[in-house]
Amino acid sequence: MEEIIFEDYNIKFTEEELKQADKKTLKKSKKILQETLTKLVN
Amino acid sequence: MSNEIYEKVEKLCQKIDAFAEKDFSVKNEIKTEAYIAKIKKLINMIEKAEATAQPGILETEDETNENVINKDVLESKYNPYSEDFCYKDRLKQLNGNIYRLIQELKEQDKEGYRNAYIINEIEKYIPSTANIKVREKMNLWQKIKSFFKK
Incomplete structure (x- = not known):
């Protein structure tokens, strides 16, 4: 079971909970994560 | 469950965005690298989940509306008679x-x-x-x- 923890913000995501989400939510989530990633990289 | 996940991702992004906007001298390079690695991993996990995920109840309707709007915008933008x-x-x-x-x-x-x-x-x-x-x-x-x- 894969999981990822952002300790600084006390936020955890597990493979299992992501599997329960619908496609639209995942797509939306991915989009905002990519935007944040761009901000971090720049 | 879907809403909860999105809210969690949104909250995380807001916090990391705030961190990213900090002055370079204040930002911790190690933390920045760690966030980048974790976000990439999370995106990867999302992509895996997407492969088997069910479409949202309103997804088809929403996307259809979105496409119609986009098409309208494009048409008005590129209408050679406009x-x-x-x-x-x-x-x-x-x-x-x-x-x-x-x-x-x-x-x-x-x-x-x-x-x-x-x-x-x-x-x-x-x-x-x-x-x-x-x-x-x-x-x-x-x-x-x-x-x-x-």
Whole structure:
């Protein structure tokens, strides 16, 4: 079971909970994560 | 569950965005690298989940509406009969033509004469049926024409 923890913000995501989400939510989530990633990289 | 996940991702992004906006000297390089690695991993996990995920209840309807809106925007933007399109297209054409005419005029100046046909050429590019926006812009052409008439 894969999981990822952002300790600084006390936020955890597990493979299992992501599997329960619908496609639209995942797509939306991915989009905002990519935007944040761009901000971090720049 | 879907909403909860999105809210969690949104909360995380807001916090990391705030961190990313901090001054470079304050930002911790190690933390930045760790966030990048974790976000990439999370995106990877999301992509895996996407492969087997069910479409949302409203997804099809929403996406259809979104597509219709996008199509409408595109059509209004690129409609060759729209005023804006004609205006931009006309200006683009005029810019190219005027550049060529100016070069020609410079050449003639070097040879010590100016041919009236250049002024006639410019007038060809001023459409008599132009819409208001183009006509307004045409005032600029009066100035250009007076330059040529010097």
